[in-house]
Amino acid sequence: MLFSTSPLSIKDHPADRLHCCGATRLGYRFIFLHATGGTNSLDWLSTTSPVSKPVSCHRHIAKDGTISKIVPDDKTAYTQGPAEIGPLPSHTQNANNWSLSIEMENLDNGRDPWPAAQVRSCALQVVEWWGLYGFIPVVAHAWMQADKHDPEGFPWTEFYKLCWDQLKVIATR
Numbered sequence: 349m350l351f352s353t354s355p356l357s358i359k360d361h362p363a364d365r366l367h368c369c370g371a372t373r374l375g376y377r378f379i380f381l382h383a384t385g386g387t388n389s390l391d392w393l394s395t396t397s398p399v400s401k402p403v404s405c406h407r408h409i410a411k412d413g414t415i416s417k418i419v420p421d422d423k424t425a426y427t428q429g430p431a432e433i434g435p436l437p438s439h440t441q442n443a444n445n446w447s448l449s450i451e452m453e454n455l456d457n458g459r460d461p462w463p464a465a466q467v468r469s470c471a472l473q474v475v476e477w478w479g480l481y482g483f484i485p486v487v488a489h490a491w492m493q494a495d496k497h498d499p500e501g502f503p504w505t506e507f508y509k510l511c512w513d514q515l516k517v518i519a520t521r
Contacts, residue, residue, distance in 0.1 A: 351479040351518055356472055358407075361416040363394040367404040369424040369444065376481040377446040379474055380428050382489045383456035383499035384408075393451055394418045402426045405451040407473055413465030415473055421480075425449050428489065443492060448477055448484070458501040467503055471510035475518075478511075 362368075382405065386392070390408055397403040404425040408416040419425040427449035428442075450470060454460050474486055489496045 349480055350482060353472070353476045353479050353514070353518060356415060356469075356476055359414060359416045361390050361394055361408070361418055363404045363418050363425075366399050367394055367397065367402045367426065368419050369426060373422055373424060374445045376448060376477075376484050378443065378448075378492070379477060379484050379486045380443070380447050380449045380489055380492070381470065381486060381499050381502065382427060382449060382451045383454040383502070384451050385454075385456045385498065387453060387455070389451065389453060390416060390418075405449040407448075407450045409450060409452045409466055409469050409473070411453050411463050411466050413463070413469040415469050421448060421477075427451070428492065448481075450474075452499060452502075454499060456498045456500045460501070462499075462501065462503050467507050468510055471507055471514060475511055475514045478515075479518075 384393070393404050393408055404419050405427045406417070406419050406421060406425050408418055410416070424444045426444060428444050428447055450473060452462075452466060452470060454462065454466075477484065488502065489498045
């Protein structure tokens with residue numbers, strides 16, 4: 349642990365055994381930010397996506413900023429496929445084994461707003477992970493997988509400013 353953060357209020361919404369992979373975690377190389385592409389996606393991400401192609405994540409962040417834990421950090425979530433760029437041993441390596449993931453509730457059409465509470469919760473979650481696992485790069489799903497475009501319209505400058513502000517608060521404790 350590099351540093352500790354104030355405890356986050358996180359609701360538990362665990363994935364069932366079909367949506368949580370028991371694969372060996374190979375480390376924490378990336379934090380992937382995703383958009384759900386819909387509304388009210390908690391059940392989809394934990395129990396109801398097709399068993400033939402299950403979808404899950406480590407955290408879900410609702411529009412109101414509520415954070416839900418779906419897959420524990422030490423387990424692999426079904427959120428990302430093979431990475432096409434980045435420092436992985438092979439471009440065909442499944443990035444799920446190397447990453448933590450945040451799914452944010454958003455229609456992902458570039459017009460659906462990103463409320464301040466949601467962006468703030470995302471920054472707080474990322475800073476918590478930085479404290480636990482080191483300074484891991486935060487990347488968009490689209491940056492690592494060419495056929496994806498999420499999170500469309502995400503306010504990256506605001507997000508990184510919130511992360512930085514949180515780090516300054518921690519440094520003054």
